[in-house]
Amino acid sequence: DTAVSQTPKYLVTQMGNDKSIKCEQNLGHDTMYWYKQDSKKFLKIMFSYNNKELIINETVPNRFSPKSPDKAHLNLHINSLELGDSAVYFCASSSPPRGRNTGELFFGEGSRLTVL
């Protein structure tokens, strides 16, 4: 069973298009995240959702919109794609640190977006 799964794994599209990436976790975690990793390999937080409430939105253009239908899903919708949006997008989930749980993030396999 895959703990955090995201689809599609690869996405090639033209500038100006709209696309979505889906993410699901079966770990029962309270918080889900979207990260962007660019060619320099720097992981940048985009959004996180805790029990369907947005709790982080780090200077991300409003062309990006997260949608969480329930605690186990956090989808990423991108409007009017630009060349600079090309990157790998990682979904992740975690639960609060408690006892032996360190609160570490569990990542999906990543979705490589290429905008032409």
Added chain:
Amino acid sequence: GQNIDQPTEMTATEGAIVQINCTYQTSGFNGLFWYQQHAGEAPTFLSYNVLDGLEEKGRFSSFLSRSKGYSYLLLKELQMKDSASYLCAVVDSNYQLIWGAGTKLIIKP
């Protein structure tokens, strides 16, 4: 501002030992993570330190000094499969994760 520094790239020999350093300046501290990321794959959890000292887990150990804002990841008996990027991340006072840019470790035979 908040800052995490780690070397961009390191090279080591199979069977040897390597130490990857991480220094941080953050608004508060609630723990430090090390993650491993192989090329084209997702980051995976390696270790977590919240108290000073050394945490050992098999061939990997992680050390923390909160007073110095410093951590290192020690990898022993290096194997070719250890070639990867190693990411340091600090939990700040708001429980937000601040990520370093990662250290690319190249293992040579």
